Amino acid sequence: MTQYHSRKLTTTENTVALLWVFAIEHWTKIILYGFIIFLLLRMTVHILNTYLNHFFKWILQIKKLLETTKEVLEKPYEEFLWNDYEFCKRYLDLYAKFRELRLAAKKSNSNALDVNAMEFIRFDDVKLCRRIKNNEENREKETCSEEEESEEDEEESE
Known part of the structure; x- marks a missing residue:
């Protein structure tokens, strides 16, 4: 009968075998240390998250960013711009980003949405x-009425 020699384990197989033996012998310590590390990480993240949320809002100057974005959105634009597809698309994209930023600003450190946040209400x-209508007649009327008023003022001052 032929005798077979046991195959020599590769480095990877040997490492896995050693880790398996260690895990079986020390399974209670592994679970205990894993639970302790999990709790420490959760506490650290919770403590840091409380302060980091306000810090990031301050660093990013969310109030100023929201104010300028709101001004751009509320600014009246010429009629021909509203007929441009790219302008309308970018305008709506800006409005979507404004809404996302507004919602992010209203969230607290626990990631709960505070709908009644007074600073962002x-x-x-x-x-x-908003549109600016290009009426040449209105512009002419305005200039005519301004000229008439200036003439009346000059007559009164004399």
Whole structure:
């Protein structure tokens, strides 16, 4: 009968075998240390998250960013711009980003949405899609009435 020699384990197989033996012998310590590390990480993240949320809002200057974005959205634009597909697309993209930023600003450190956040409540009402109408007649009337008023003022001063 032929005798077979046992195959020599590769480095990977040997490492896995040693880890398996260690895990079986020390399974209670592994579970205990894993649980302790998990609790320490959760406490650290909770403590840091409380302060980091306010810090990031301050660093990013969310109030100024929301104010400038709201001004851009509420600014009246010429009529021909509203007929441009790219302008309308970018305008709506900006409005979507504004809404996302507003919601992120209203979230607390526990990631709960505070709907009644007083510091950001003024950004809830945005008047969108304002237009400047190009009426040449209105412009001419305005210039004529201004000239008439200036002539009347000159006559009164004399």
